[in-house]
Amino acid sequence: MNAAFRTWALSEAPSSRRQAAWGNRYRAWLNLKGNPLGMIGLTIISIFILMAIFAPLLATHDPATQELANRLAAPNAAHWFGTDELGRDVFSRILYGARVTLGMVIAVVVLVAPIGLAVGCIAGYFGGIVDTALMRITDIFLAFPRLVLALAFVAALKPGIESAVLAIALTAWPPYARLARAETLTVRNSDFIAAYRLTGASSWRIIFRHIAPLCTPSLIVRVTLDMSSIIITAASLGFLGMGAQPPSPEWGAMIATAKRFIFEQWWVPMIPAIAILLVSLAFNFLGDALRDVLDPKGN
Amino acid sequence: MTIEIDNLRIRFGEREVVKGVSFDIEGGDSFGIVGESGSGKSTVLRAMAGLNEDWQGRISFSGEDAPQKRPPSFFRKVQMVFQDPYGSLHPRQTIDRILSELPLVHKMDRIDDRIAKVLSDVALPQNARFRYPHQLSGGQRQRVAIARALIAEPEVLLLDEPTSALDVSVQAEILNLLADLRVERKLTYVMVSHNLSVIAHLCSQVGVMVDGQMVEQLTAEDLRLGKAVHPHTQELRRLSVELEEPV
Structure with missing residues (x-):
């Protein structure tokens, strides 16, 4: 089965659209598989995603149940990662926290990547006044310090996960627009785009069917590398009390509430910190590997 | 046309x-524009x-003035083949996708059959259809570029140095293919080149451009016989003869 798929996908003369597309995907996968750091990153991220999905099955305790008699316990057989200042099980809270944190990251990316891509491709392809107008708007957003704008935005709305996602998205899209614009500028005057103009296709069709797909690989790489900074921004907002609100077990908020015990019961803030570190690092590894795999100049 | x-x-x-x-071109004729780099021939x-x-x-x-911005229907009649087959095909799309774009835009029917037909017209194997451009040789890529122009069923084909990026043996194949297609499909050609022998092989009329001006127009026969009047044309001819027959 596996061998059959392999020969089918790697065929030098594919006989259908589907086979050609799968061949491309399979080659990219083989490339990624050959990159150990990338695979480590992918494994860690997959584990965390699975943990988030199956949190109710994996959790040993209810993440909100308090057990004040047993607060700030060291890791032990009953509480694998110990308990926090209200006696809640840290292991279960990390699992549920993965849902909140990863959910925020995914929401930000889903909001940000298409906007950045569209703005950048449109600005780059049309040029002239459209380019100037769109890029100056981008510059305005780029000029704000990210965390400060996010803070102001969250303060203006009500603190919470939705506002945090919106605030981060608002400040995160400009670099993607710039990147997409730069990529568009390198291809817009090429002969293959000229050939598509000679089909009578509209500019929109050319932008979204032919130019945008060329910009996505570098955008994916950039997004993956930025995931860690999104996680950290989300955690920072949580830490400052502007993101997820208690008792929601967001990792940043967990560190914030436990920071008082960092000298005596250091494991309480340390465990969510390790989770943030692992996921950020994993996304960075994966991003680096994807850069090698997806780079259009590479093949 | x-x-x-x-x-x-x-x-x-x-x-x-x-x-x-x-300059004027009769329908079904082929007109070559020669000139040095920067003479403005590709720009025309x-x-x-x-x-x-x-x-x-x-x-x-065909007597109708073309507007500055052409309507989509124009591209069913006039198509172009570019100089560099390495830069004129979308690097991330299969040949199938590249060829199906124009039929999709113009909502043509039987797209599958048309692609199969046009591939055989340019003598590409059917199994090249779902490959990517980087899996093909330079000559095959230029055939794809010609197929992409032909799928519009045009009456005029504009050729921008279609062979200069290819090596010599492949050049002849592509030139012969273009010559055959012109007869089969009654196409009108306008070809730009800096190579006089390529022009002479394919075109009956030749225009010589120097510095943005067309300094001389003559038939390929006159050019071959050395009846050029303008000194630049004579110089070009002398150079190309000397290159072909080293003393």
């Missing part, structure tokens, strides 16, 4: 690169194709 170009002027910023070029061709929308003068196809 007769083509008339009348006093065509094109400027890039302050610099005028095409300074009042005029791109303006004819509708890629350059900023020109003055008159470009007309």
